[in-house]
Amino acid sequence: MPEHSAHRLPWRALHDAHSVAALVLPWLAFTLLIGWTMRNQIGTLAIADPDDAMRLLEVRDWLGGQSWWDVTNYRAGGAEGFSMHWSRLVDVPIAALVLLFDLFLPAEAAERAAIALLPPLQMLIALFILRSTLRCLGFRDAAANIVLLVVPLLSLVVGNMVPMKIDHHAWQAICAIGILRLMVDRRAMTRQTLFAGALGGLLVTISVEGLPFIAAACAVFALLHLMDAHDRGLALFLAGLAASSALLFLVTIPPALWAYPHPDAISWPHLAGFTLAALAAWAISRRGKPALPAVRITLLSLVAIAGAMPVLATFGLEGVAPFGNIDPLVKEYWLDGIQEVKPVFRLLPDAAAMLGWMVALYLLALATQLRKRLGSDNPRGWFITFVLAGLMLALSLVVFRVALLAQLLMTPLLAAMLHDTLRTASRFDNPVLRVFGIAIALIVLSPTAGSLAGKAIVANANSQVRGSSDIVASDCDLTRLAGLPAGRMLTSIDIAPQVMLRTGHSTVAAPYHRNQAALRGAILTFTSPAEEASARLAALDAEYVMICQGTPDTASYAAASDDSLAAALLADRAPATLAPVAGFDSGALRVWRVR
Template identity: 30%
Template sequence: MFEWAASEEDRPWKRWVLLGLGIFIAVTLATKWSGLADLTLIDTDDNLRLAQVRDWLAGQPWSDLRQYRMEPPAGADIHWSRIPDLPIAGIILLLTPLLGGAMAEVVAVTVAPFIPAAIILFAIATVTRRVAAKGAWPIALIAVLMATSVSMNLMPLRIDHHGWQLAMLSLVMVGFTDPRHARGGAIMGLAIACSLAIGLEMIIFIALLGAATVLGWIFFAGERYRMMTLGAATAGGSTLFYLLFASDANRQLVCDALSPVWLSNAVLGGALLVAIAWKAPRDWRWRTGLALSAGLIIAAFHAFAFPHCLSRLEGVSDEAVRLWLSRVHEAKPITEQSVRIFVTALFLPALAIVGYALLVKRGGKERQRMALGLGAAMLVATGLMFWQSRLGAAAQLLAIPGAAGLFVVLVPRLAASYSMLVRVLGISLAFIATSGALPILVGNYLPDKNRKSEAEQDEDDAISRERCGSREDMAILANLPQGHVYTFLDMAPRVLVMTPHTTVTGPYHRNHEAIVDNILTLRAKPDQARRRIEATGADYLLLCRGQLDVIGPGVEDQGLAWQLGKGASFDWLEPIAVSDDNPNLLYRLTTQGSSG
């Protein structure tokens, strides 16, 4: 039923992948259509990405990524890369003469996410054909769309870098499974270099696939050329991406981006890979010794040259972790999410464990190498979800070829059954499960610890974070004289996109001192909060009733934000009238009066 050989000359499947991409585009456009005109960007990072692109197109230097409308005049330090800005800016520049700037932006934030989506669909289909079976790619294609942690990063309006990071991981998988060893290593190395230049979120998983390549060299000496080109492409590619894309701030010895710290590690590691593979010893024990020695050299170099990078990567204070980072939803363990999210995130990896094990059992040496490498990386990613649930996207992506492999093994056995019921229902259930559709179908029936009554949910919807940032509800603030806005961390990027104002800070870890000050100010008693807000030179105070919980526990019944949310008034805050259904609270700071 399935052919195991993945012929590179077999072309028709690529046209079907294109059709799948078209269906994905059509479905997601239909679901997101109402939010396109209002630029209802999905989260804070998407909003800041658009603000950064606007600033660049308005003349901000290529290598200056500070956001000067946050924490003016010095600006907030942003550790990002220009790489995800390129397609957005390119589409805007291309279409502005035809459609005008506003409509060009709408098209850009709609189309840009489909570029990494196309890369992922073709990459995962290719990997699945090589690892599972030639005819198993449809399962993988559907699984990409059903793996919500993956597909949510490929939707229209999702313009931040997460989709690009997943695309680079999928290309590393392509290189790892490439039957042409030298080409595969080059693909891996360039994708790793690009991933590092975009951000460090995938560093663990690309390092694991790199280590799997080294293990393949140890136990399968034919992997020598893959390892050599991997090392050369990683070192050379990282250098090139650093020279082209490193911001002024990232040219310092910082630990959270491709800086001289990680560039040095990449160049040293790549050079060592080339060196130890140049004349590979025949004895696997010698190869093991060389690989271990290289690993120890890299670890020792990093520890002694950059000891400040051995602590928390973000470099944020303990207070910032307590007040802010530990409360970020996606940074919480998967065990603290709802049952529905827990099951959906872990379902594909659980099936893939069995699938990869079966592929190892029945495959030849090359398939064993691929299944072991991908399976090990997936297991680590799955385990790390119990630390931070945001790693579920990488786990699901790595799981897809294994889940497809399980389908490949099960179907012939089910099809051989004498029972029509087993053949029909068994194959159907196997398809629904291994494609990742099952948790989507039963998700609404799973208990959700965050689920509220219908009346409570309606009230939450009316004051939701999305509503607070809508074009309609931000219009009053946008039409006020340009000024400085004191607001919640997560509202700040939306203020930049929807209004001409500046903001006090935003949720970006290099500015952790300002983050702590923002939270403590909104939690403080009104007299103290007034002094702190006035010290920032703020003209306006903007609060979203749907975000009052972000100030944290402790003094809600006495703190400024909580009291304002309950209807309190203070004569140093002049309310600015908004419509009854507007979930925002908006005030102008006055220079006279005292709190009361």
């Protein structure tokens, strides 16, 4: 080793340590601030989102002895419960932290500590991946830490990585930016692309919601092949995807269910599609003489057909839209109230304006950064970033849940624009103008500006959404229900997971599409005339009826008709078959026992 290199290594290591500390310390400060702000919610286990509550229930059941292979919820739905479509993989880090904290904390405190710490740890992982991505794209040294300015302004990212947000969305986001990081790396591209495909297998195993991202990544590799017939990225990516998803399928799905396909979770038609697509792409990559562009387009179309054929042949259009065959009544009173499945024109103004601003920022990046970045040391990486972010942004206009990935994938573009803007603002001689310019740049060059504009248009927009966000904030203290003898309880749909989390009661239905028959039964009961609802209660084998006044879903049931059961209960006109339970006969939380 040359002498001068030997002297440089310690200094480089010291510099890297400082660079890492510059990332970790602000993250730590942010985590402590968020933790302090949310201390009451953490202490009372005030989980607002039904999916986060259900995820914790699933972890509890697993740690309580339920099999790794069994993700059935036995406290909702029919007598045998219903199978969740979630992957057990997401339960692993939660359970690991619970067991770790359980070594020196009481059981309840260990659980609260685990779900409070995990989401900030996910944010730290995301920061490191994005920082590494920026370094691959040419941001040098401390400049890569500009992610500390960009990520906190990505409202969807922050909203999914704060304490108690333990559902699978954050892990999907981490997988997506991990794939981007591997795709833009110029070193050992064969290995990196295989690893990217393997990470894609983890993404879709966590949830089939990741399939649109996989399709977008494949589209990027197809474009690269069209530009360079010798590029084997598509074949390598699909090979890694097929191998990884097959392996994860074997370790998460019990052998007895291998032959039973489901459109809402990775099963054998998806694995067959990945494998056929990989084989077709590999056959194309083995061609000796590059074909004409028109021939290459035709061959790439055959890869797409090979991948889609087993899924469409097995599931039909349900393979593309798993919610396509949902019951109309369930759709009206449940699915239509979920923001994340809506297109942009059906969103609330703040969310729609945020997406519109993201589109404007992307177009601005195209105009100001594309030519410059394609002339950098890593034009391939920047091309991948621009195309992949653009495709996911376009998809987010169709399904809002994709917007989380789109925001993260736009981070390099936002960082590039912010970096140039901050350099310009730093040249102002007047310190007031300098600070003001930097503040304006941080707001304008982030999706936050659009969200704020939308909220200004309709100040009370959030109150118009049916959902669960008001449950914890209402006057309904669900822990009081734990004092009643355990029984089967008819509740509004979105509150059911919180009831099961905080008490020993079971519920008639829970807000998941595999629980569709029970969902229809619960909705019909609440929206039917009171006398008809009494007969339905007997069929549902419910022992209690509970409502939390003021929650959006209860109001929507009552709006069905003036003589609906929900309307009667809100007006204190309960049918004779329901007897008020002492202690719950007044106030926001009302309970009746079925006679």
